[in-house]
Amino acid sequence: MPTRTSPRQAAVKANEALNQGAGTKRRGSSSSQIPPKKGKKEVKPNEPNKYQKPTVTEEAQEIKPSEDPTKAQATVNKQPTEAPPEKVVEPVEQEEVKEEKEEEPEKAANGAAAGKEEEKEEKPATKEAHTAIKVSPEREDVLPSSILEKGFVYFFFRPRVNVEDPHSISDVARSFFVLRPTPKGAKIEDGPIGDDTANCRLLVLPKKRYPASGRERDMGFVEKAKVPLKTIRESLMTEMTYETKTRGERTRPEAQPYAEGVYAIVKEGRNSHLAYILTIPRQLGGVQSDFGIQGRGSFIIQSKNPEYPGPPIAQLPQGPEYPEQVQEKFKGYRWIPTEPEFLDYPNAQFLMIGEAHGHLGKAGEAHIDDKGTKEDPSQELDQLEEENEERVNSLSGDHSIFEDLGAEAQKYEGVPSEWE
Numbered sequence: 001m002p003t004r005t006s007p008r009q010a011a012v013k014a015n016e017a018l019n020q021g022a023g024t025k026r027r028g029s030s031s032s033q034i035p036p037k038k039g040k041k042e043v044k045p046n047e048p049n050k051y052q053k054p055t056v057t058e059e060a061q062e063i064k065p066s067e068d069p070t071k072a073q074a075t076v077n078k079q080p081t082e083a084p085p086e087k088v089v090e091p092v093e094q095e096e097v098k099e100e101k102e103e104e105p106e107k108a109a110n111g112a113a114a115g116k117e118e119e120k121e122e123k124p125a126t127k128e129a130h131t132a133i134k135v136s137p138e139r140e141d142v143l144p145s146s147i148l149e150k151g152f153v154y155f156f157f158r159p160r161v162n163v164e165d166p167h168s169i170s171d172v173a174r175s176f177f178v179l180r181p182t183p184k185g186a187k188i189e190d191g192p193i194g195d196d197t198a199n200c201r202l203l204v205l206p207k208k209r210y211p212a213s214g215r216e217r218d219m220g221f222v223e224k225a226k227v228p229l230k231t232i233r234e235s236l237m238t239e240m241t242y243e244t245k246t247r248g249e250r251t252r253p254e255a256q257p258y259a260e261g262v263y264a265i266v267k268e269g270r271n272s273h274l275a276y277i278l279t280i281p282r283q284l285g286g287v288q289s290d291f292g293i294q295g296r297g298s299f300i301i302q303s304k305n306p307e308y309p310g311p312p313i314a315q316l317p318q319g320p321e322y323p324e325q326v327q328e329k330f331k332g333y334r335w336i337p338t339e340p341e342f343l344d345y346p347n348a349q350f351l352m353i354g355e356a357h358g359h360l361g362k363a364g365e366a367h368i369d370d371k372g373t374k375e376d377p378s379q380e381l382d383q384l385e386e387e388n389e390e391r392v393n394s395l396s397g398d399h400s401i402f403e404d405l406g407a408e409a410q411k412y413e414g415v416p417s418e419w420e
Helices: 007-028 056-061 069-077 091-129 137-141 229-236 286-290 324-330 377-394 397-404
Strands: 133-135 147-159 172-182 186-188 200-205 217-227 240-244 248-252 256-268 271-280 296-304 335-337 349-357
Touching (some): 147 377, 147 397, 172 229, 271 397
Antiparallel strands (some): 147 172, 172 200, 296 335, 296 349
């Protein structure tokens, strides 16, 4: 039997139902629950969103340059204690950001492609600019095994401080020579040598004059190794002015080249020899003679073990940083015949002993190698010098030494052969 409801109870229930509907309507009218209309508003790229958590980049950009870097780091790593109110990102904005991000890799790819095209266009020009050195497998096959290295050699001197025009070797501060190796199978053709390899060495001879006989011995050291010719040029052919407390302003003149030729490091018996033949200048004079350099010659050259102290007047503040496999070749000896790799480390010390002047001495003598083959190192050096002479004549004669060194040839009158 259905329960009967009194009029008073019906009125109470109707009132409750009315109140409940009104409350639901108020909660549903909150603006935070209504999604924004698509395309209603566009957020400007530089306008920050106050409801969105700032990225690390944005926070870092807010720090002024004058502020402490430690504070900047602290600000970047700071985490908010309360989560910011969420906001639904409009689909239009997300699509715009996505399109911008997709354009950036495309631009980068296009830029990289353009760069590669430029490199392809430049490479042929670079190869054409460096045509003097050609590698010949046939040449390497017949190269005597006693030739450990061959290449170009340049002789320099630096005048004393504040001496602009040296008149004799007494006006010279130091002697230098530069070894510029080439591949063993290389032959020389017409054209400039170029400067595209970092294999040059700058060697210093403090006593200025090269030893002329077996009784004369001079120690030198490697100042720079495995560097491009540009580094050698900037180190030697640059004038430097500086201030001193007692003498005021002082000027260190730039070094001057006075000879160019070809060289070879030759292993003969228990000795190593540094043999050379000059190509420039074509007419030797008093300058070359005073330094002990002839048209051709050779020196016995030995390398010093850095584990032993040298003479007090020839000690360096720091020795060469030989790797273990190189240091082991000394086998505990103080001096051993020089090998090219011993000269590939700055501060490596060597000893030069006078051997031959006007001829190549034992460095050019024919001998029978371990395989019973007759070898003649002088033939390779003669051929190399002849090729270099033809190359020099095809350029600008003696003046081509400055082109070979990468210097501005018009700045120099020529290679000195006589003192002024």
